[in-house]
Amino acid sequence: MIVTIATTKGGAAKTTTAMLLAEAAGRAGHSTLVIDADPQGSATQWKEVAEENGEPIRRYTVTPVNRVMLSRVISKATEEWVFIDTPPGDPAVINEAIELADFVIVPSPVAPEDFNRAVRTLGTTGDTPRSLIVVPLG
Ligand SMILES: Nc1ncnc2c1ncn2[C@@H]1O[C@H](COP(=O)(O)OP(=O)(O)O)[C@@H](O)[C@H]1O
Ligand SMILES: [Mg+2]
Numbered sequence: 001m002i003v004t005i006a007t008t009k010g011g012a013a014k015t016t017t018a019m020l021l022a023e024a025a026g027r028a029g030h031s032t033l034v035i036d037a038d039p040q041g042s043a044t045q046w047k048e049v050a051e052e053n054g055e056p057i058r059r060y061t062v063t064p065v066n067r068v069m070l071s072r073v074i075s076k077a078t079e080e081w082v083f084i085d086t087p088p089g090d091p092a093v094i095n096e097a098i099e100l101a102d103f104v105i106v107p108s109p110v111a112p113e114d115f116n117r118a119v120r121t122l123g124t125t126g127d128t129p130r131s132l133i134v135v136p137l138g
Contacts, residue, residue, distance in 0.1 A: 012109060105133075
């Protein structure tokens, strides 16, 4: 199952959602991969900080992937769960990650402008009802 977490807005909890869902899948006993498709490398940084703090991520793998390699890495992935963390401002990466996904999560804060933006992102995911908006707490 390939799950893309995407919205055009930064700071919307994409990386947090990807990492925590991966942890949950790993704890449930599933082989799990996070693909860090954000050039800023937040998911990769998360992994490195965890290692530095003596609490390395053990239940899933995090790997940085650029847009050119994205479809190739996805096609070769053998994990049961693959979560793709995307950058906020790169439509080419966002669209490709959405195309490759079985399911798309569009996180959105509760403010109306943010919600409208998330709905616009959903509009790019095609006719298949495979998307979900998550409204983060706080
Ligand atoms: N459910 C949540 N409730 C409150 N704050 C959250 C939640 N999820 C993430 N955050 C915080 O929001 C900020 C942005 O999260 P991040 O996952 O980096 O967003 P993005 O990847 O979309 O830029 C971080 O400081 C993170 O700790
Ligand atoms: Mg991020």
